[in-house]
Amino acid sequence: MWARAIAWxxxxxxxxxxxxxxxxxxxELHIGPHSAxxxxERLAVRRQLNTGRQLNTDSNAR
Structure with a gap:
């Protein structure tokens, strides 16, 4: 599923x-709200690591 999530x-x-x-x-991934x-969040961390940008961890900023 992770590979499909990255591709999507x-x-x-x-x-x-x-x-x-x-x-x-x-x-698209046929998963529940908590899994999604x-x-x-994992994709956001992946993007942050790939770009070197600061990740906003404020839960109200979604």
Whole structure:
């Protein structure tokens, strides 16, 4: 599932310039809301590590 999540996020970012939404991840990966939220956070960390940018960890900033 992680490989599919990465591929889907990369595809969405190439098309729109923004990360894939949690709702879209749920639909495309056929997972629940908690799993989608975890995947979304892991993808954000992955992007932060790949770009070297600071990750906003404020839970209200979603």
């Amino acid at each position: 996020d990369d595809k969405a970012r190439a098309a729109t310039g923004t990360p894939v939404s949690v709702r879209r991840q749920r639909q 939220a975890r995947v979304h």
